[in-house]
Amino acid sequence: MVSHDEARVVQEQLEDLHRRHLAIGDDDVVSFYPPEAVSERHRFGIATSNVDGTTWAIGDADHRFPLHSISKVFTYGLGLEDNGREATRERVGVEPSGDPFNSISFDEVNNRPFNPMINAGALVAANLVAGKDGEEKVARLLDRVRRYAGNPDLEIDQDVLAEQMVSNDRNLGLSYLMRSLGMLHGDIEENILVYLSVCSVTVTARELGAMGGTLANGGVNPHTGERAMAREHVRDVISVMSTCGMYDAAGQWASDVGIPAKSGVSGGIMFALPGYFGGGVFSPGLDVHGNSVRGINLCRELSEQFGLHVYADPAESRFGRIATPDRRRR
CATH class of the missing domain: 3.40.710.10 (DD-peptidase/beta-lactamase superfamily)
Structure with a gap:
């Protein structure tokens, strides 16, 4: 003590x-x-x-x-829990990319984003979180963030989320490209909403x-x-x-x-x-x-x-x- x-x-x-x-x-x-x-x-x-x-x-x-990009830590953590280390590692790596956080670059040898701390990897991590739909995934992530902080009243700032959704073209383009390469699955816009919702927690x-x-x-x-x-x-x-x-x-x-x-x-x-x-x-x-x-x-x-x-x-x-x-x- x-x-x-x-x-x-x-x-x-x-x-x-x-x-x-x-x-x-x-x-x-x-x-x-x-x-x-x-x-x-x-x-x-x-x-x-x-x-x-x-x-x-x-x-x-x-x-x-x-939170913005700090939320990537918690999204990745829940993705690991839901899928295990090996299955998660197959979808997103752990190597530094050396590029800016929003770059369109991948680990082409393993067909995955370089790591979960850049946007490409964070979008895959959000895709890995379990839930019947985006709403359930967001609720699970918000619950975890509240536990980390010790504050059950943490909330998503809807104004921040709306601003991010408006300026979202790069994430959309990146997501559609990754889905075409087999890195992402399912509804692209729903997955982006999951990712940006946690980014918008204050x-x-x-x-x-x-x-x-x-x-x-x-x-x-x-x-x-x-x-x-x-x-x-x-x-x-x-x-x-x-x-x-x-x-x-x-x-x-x-x-x-x-x-x-x-x-x-x-x-x-x-x-x-x-x-x-x-x-x-x-x-x-x-x-x-x-x-x-x-x-x-x-x-x-x-x-x-x-x-x-x-x-x-x-x-x-x-x-x-x-x-x-x-x-x-x-």
């Missing part, structure tokens, strides 16, 4: 990181999504959730924003931190004790986050930050360090890859300051000595 004094020290250091990074980074911003999000360029929240349930939250940690950085904490805690929400993912699939999900989670900057992130993570174009980043803690960051200014500028910079320094890189010498870890995993947990 994290002691009161240890929690206070971490809170103070996170507040210092937040304060310093709030004042920098704008020069590196190249876009906002949607463009009107520029009016919220000042928004910056961070929250972390230890596997024992201890939470730290700073800044705009309770401001809501759409969360806060605090809830995103709980989601990351759930992954770090073997699929069990550290606050509610409720299981959100079968333990045997957590490794698969976190592994693909490590190699493919940060769009076409995944390699740089793995080298510089070294914490499994997934980003979204609304400015969110969710990360999870298995056995220790998870976190969520929100700041809407994006770099050329579509990742949050402040989020990237903060996570890089967070990793360095606390010695969190997964390949770092364990003796360098400071957070690990505070967030000691309890192996008796589920």
